[in-house]
Amino acid sequence: MSGEGRARMMRLGAHYHPTGHHVASWLHPKAQIDAGSNAEHYLDMARTAERGRFDLVFLADSSATRGGDLEALSRWPQYMAYFEPLTLLSAMSAVTERVGLVATASTSFNEPYNIARLFGSLDHLSHGRAGWNVVTSSNQTASLNFSREAHYSHAERYERAREFVQVVLGLWDSWDDDAFVRDRASRRYFLPHKLHRLDHRGKYYAVRGPLNMARPPQGHPVIFQAGSSETGRELAAETAEVVFIQEQSIDKARAFYADVKGRLAKHGRAPGDLKVMPGFATFVGRTEAEAREQHAFLQSLIHPDVGRALLSAELGGTDLSDLPIDRPLPIERIPVNTNASQTTVRNVLDVVQRENPTIRQLYERFSGARGSALVIGTAAQVADAMEEWFRKEAADGFIVQPSYLPGGLDDFVEHVIPELQRRGLFRREYEGRTLRENLGLARPASRYRAAG
Numbered sequence: 001m002s003g004e005g006r007a008r009m010m011r012l013g014a015h016y017h018p019t020g021h022h023v024a025s026w027l028h029p030k031a032q033i034d035a036g037s038n039a040e041h042y043l044d045m046a047r048t049a050e051r052g053r054f055d056l057v058f059l060a061d062s063s064a065t066r067g068g069d070l071e072a073l074s075r076w077p078q079y080m081a082y083f084e085p086l087t088l089l090s091a092m093s094a095v096t097e098r099v100g101l102v103a104t105a106s107t108s109f110n111e112p113y114n115i116a117r118l119f120g121s122l123d124h125l126s127h128g129r130a131g132w133n134v135v136t137s138s139n140q141t142a143s144l145n146f147s148r149e150a151h152y153s154h155a156e157r158y159e160r161a162r163e164f165v166q167v168v169l170g171l172w173d174s175w176d177d178d179a180f181v182r183d184r185a186s187r188r189y190f191l192p193h194k195l196h197r198l199d200h201r202g203k204y205y206a207v208r209g210p211l212n213m214a215r216p217p218q219g220h221p222v223i224f225q226a227g228s229s230e231t232g233r234e235l236a237a238e239t240a241e242v243v244f245i246q247e248q249s250i251d252k253a254r255a256f257y258a259d260v261k262g263r264l265a266k267h268g269r270a271p272g273d274l275k276v277m278p279g280f281a282t283f284v285g286r287t288e289a290e291a292r293e294q295h296a297f298l299q300s301l302i303h304p305d306v307g308r309a310l311l312s313a314e315l316g317g318t319d320l321s322d323l324p325i326d327r328p329l330p331i332e333r334i335p336v337n338t339n340a341s342q343t344t345v346r347n348v349l350d351v352v353q354r355e356n357p358t359i360r361q362l363y364e365r366f367s368g369a370r371g372s373a374l375v376i377g378t379a380a381q382v383a384d385a386m387e388e389w390f391r392k393e394a395a396d397g398f399i400v401q402p403s404y405l406p407g408g409l410d411d412f413v414e415h416v417i418p419e420l421q422r423r424g425l426f427r428r429e430y431e432g433r434t435l436r437e438n439l440g441l442a443r444p445a446s447r448y449r450a451a452g
């Protein structure tokens with residue numbers, strides 16, 4: 001039974017890469033090949049997610065194209081040319097009513113005042129359905145687009161992120177919910193004592209405020225986070241309401257779940273205040289054989305150069321061009337002290353230490369949804385795996401990562417959702433109008449109201 005007195009239900013997000021999560025997804029005949037510049041494709045998928053009663057749709061982002069071997073990248077469109085996510089979510093908000101709208105924005109390459117305005121506006125536009133995925137950006141080349149020669153160190157960028165988030169939360173509290181009286185009779189539009197200046201002066205930011213926007217409908221758009229290094233977990237325990245993770249094994253996911261929930265109390269938070277949603281890549285078929293065929297088909301389309309480039313990206317841009325792909329990856333080539341994504345490198349290292357696969361086997365393993373769990377089977381088999389993670393407290397829900405789009409999402413909504421509903425694990429109707437209400441998260445009081 002959850003804190004809200006309702007039976008504990010799964011939370012589901014749909015994670016959209018343009019043509020899907022698999023590196024070869026664009027080659028699938030049913031994939032929307034021009035997805036990166038096709039708005040209708042995304043608007044349709046937003047409607048599909050709402051029809052499936054998903055809590056949210058999620059758009060990942062990076063402030064740069066991928067780096068590395070251009071020959072290989074020319075065969076792998078992911079993160080090369082696509083929509084800026086908030087612009088796209090604003091369009092999605094006009095064609096949907098209940099599904100949450102979540103996008104990534106980096107704390108390393110933005111200013112808090114702008115981020116507060118952008119997500120606050122999306123929350124007003126969507127009547128309370130916005131969510132911000134706070135990342136510090138692991139893409140090392142992004143900083144070259146922002147007048148820097150090198151990225152911030154892992155430690156510094158998380159320290160900056162911590163202050164950044166606090167400033168944004170403070171700006172969202174600039175106006176009390178009832179500040180605007182709009183009274184023509186007294187010619188008073190707002191009550192001056194209900195407007196608050198932030199006057200923040202910190203190590204990295206000085207932000208006076210107030211925000212030039214009424215308090216968002218949700219109070220604060222929902223805070224998501226996706227880092228699971230030690231610093232990432234601490235930031236999540238302090239500020240995140242939903243944390244995305246990449247774990248291939250239920251045991252590792254259970255360990256993360258217990259670890260991050262165990263950190264909440266010291267921040268005065270309860271276990272229900274943070275939802276853990278692992279990435280879940282799926283291939284759904286009418287039979288298991290059919291699903292395995294779909295998977296094998298996409299695997300067969302991986303160009304070796306793309307596979308190598310994928311692995312190089314997972315390893316923070318490590319050059320693997322000199323290594324034969326049918327030989328194991330020498331462990332000394334794995335940059336354990338990376339300044340890129342510590343979780344992603346750790347996931348590769350775990351597989352290498354456990355199985356010593358060839359480079360080809362390794363990139364085939366990460367070709368679907370990188371370090372996330374992969375489930376291939378019938379709707380009942382996919383639901384079985386999700387139910388097991390859910391019941392064994394490895395997850396409060398999942399960020400579903402369809403391998404190709406829109407087909408993979410359509411299959412999930414048509415076959416897996418009804419199975420989860422039949423088992424009483426997932427909603428048949430939305431509980432509320434806002435993302436918070438559907439996620440079972442409280443609406444935060446303003447820090448000024450709390451301070452009286």
Ligand SMILES: Cc1cc2nc3c(=O)[nH]c(=O)nc-3n(C[C@H](O)[C@H](O)[C@H](O)COP(=O)(O)O)c2cc1C
Nearest residue numbers: 060061104135226227228229232244245341342343
């Ligand atoms: C489901 C999911 C979505 C993510 N989305 C993004 C994204 O949109 N942009 C980004 O730069 N990183 C994204 N990340 C990566 C994380 O931000 C982070 O770099 C990574 O988890 C490593 O963090 P760590 O160094 O703290 O381990 C995502 C990770 C997960 C699990």
